[in-house]
Amino acid sequence: MPENTAAPVRICSDCDGFASVAITLGGRDRNGHLRTITAHCKTCVGTGTRRNAPRAVAHV
Numbered sequence: 001m002p003e004n005t006a007a008p009v010r011i012c013s014d015c016d017g018f019a020s021v022a023i024t025l026g027g028r029d030r031n032g033h034l035r036t037i038t039a040h041c042k043t044c045v046g047t048g049t050r051r052n053a054p055r056a057v058a059h060v
C-alpha cells in the first residue's frame with residue numbers, strides 16, 4: 001500500500017521554525033506601545049525553513 005504522505009518541510013534546526021522574534025527593549029513609546037525590535041534567525045534569515053541545496057560540496 002503506497003503512502004501518500006507529503007515530503008516533510010525542512011524546518012530550520014537553529015530556530016525550530018520560529019524564525020522571527022520580537023524583543024522588548026523596555027519602556028513604552030509616547031503612544032503607550034511596547035518598544036520592540038525584531039530579530040531574525042541567522043541561519044534561515046527569517047524563513048523558518050532550510051534550503052534544499054546541499055551544505056557542503058566535496059572538492060577533490
Ligand SMILES: [Zn+2]
Nearest residue numbers: 012015041044
Ligand atoms: Zn532559523
